[in-house]
Amino acid sequence: QVQLVQSGSEVGRPGASVKLSCKTSGYTFTTFALAWVRQAPGQGLEWLGWINTNTGNPSYAQGSTGRLVFSSDTSLNTAYLQINSLKAEDTAIYYCARYFTYYYYYLDVWGKGTTVTVSS
Amino acid sequence: IVLTQSPGTLSLSPGERATLSCRASQNVNNVYFGWYRQNVGQAPRLLIYSVSQRATGIPDRFSGSGSGTDFTLTISRLEPEDFAVYYCHHSDDSVGTFGQGTKVEI
Numbered sequence: 001q002v003q004l005v006q007s008g009s010e011v012g013r014p015g016a017s018v019k020l021s022c023k024t025s026g027y028t029f030t031t032f033a034l035a036w037v038r039q040a041p042g043q044g045l046e047w048l049g050w051i052n053t054n055t056g057n058p059s060y061a062q063g064s065t066g067r068l069v070f071s072s073d074t075s076l077n078t079a080y081l082q083i084n085s086l087k088a089e090d091t092a093i094y095y096c097a098r099y100f101t102y103y104y105y106y107l108d109v110w111g112k113g114t115t116v117t118v119s120s
Numbered sequence: 121i122v123l124t125q126s127p128g129t130l131s132l133s134p135g136e137r138a139t140l141s142c143r144a145s146q147n148v149n150n151v152y153f154g155w156y157r158q159n160v161g162q163a164p165r166l167l168i169y170s171v172s173q174r175a176t177g178i179p180d181r182f183s184g185s186g187s188g189t190d191f192t193l194t195i196s197r198l199e200p201e202d203f204a205v206y207y208c209h210h211s212d213d214s215v216g217t218f219g220q221g222t223k224v225e226i
Binding site: 035037044045046047049050059061062095097099100101103104105106107108110111112113 | 151152154156158162163164165166169170173175176205207209211212213214215216217218219220221
């Protein structure tokens with residue numbers, strides 16, 4: 001079955017970087033895009049953007065700070081989210097989700113999330 | 121596009137009907153609009169896509185309707201697992217956004 005397995009919790013200092021992974025299985029990786037969604041503690045869902053896993057082309061949310069970097073490795077069926085220059089407000093759960101973009105657009109399979117804590 | 125959900129919280133009992141609303145700040149294309157449920161401590165789950173299409177495995181007590189700027193998610197008879205937070209969502213090739221969520225509580 002389709003699975004998205006995300007990497008474990010991260011603790012980072014302000015100004016540092018972290019790189020999260022989302023390993024997929026059960027389908028052809030390059031057939032579907034991968035989206036990233038963030039949820040700060042006690043808050044709602046925030047769209048971060050998505051990556052075309054076939055071309056490697058990322059699309060970041062409007063207003064994105066530029067500190068987020070999406071990438072993917074087709075040989076590992078894995079997508080990555082790197083967060084640079086960590087700030088306290090980056091503390092959140094980060095979800096990856098398979099992004100269906102063939103006429104209809106929706107997030108049909110989600111990972112369990114990776115908790116990122118920014119603390120000095 | 122900004123999505124505004126109402127009410128913020130809905131207090132109901134199991135077996136009752138729930139009606140959740142989502143208003144967009146501008147007209148949206150139906151194929152880009154959906155609803156998600158998030159139970160406590162879990163990842164969101166797709167319920168409805170393209171306004172009214174139930175996702176795989178979603179029971180028929182869930183239905184979606186609307187067009188343009190006004191959309192509704194209806195749960196005909198609440199089951200215990202339906203007490204959760206619901207988000208409307210719009211995304212296409214270039215933009216994406218979620219509503220702020222509606223909590224359905226007992």
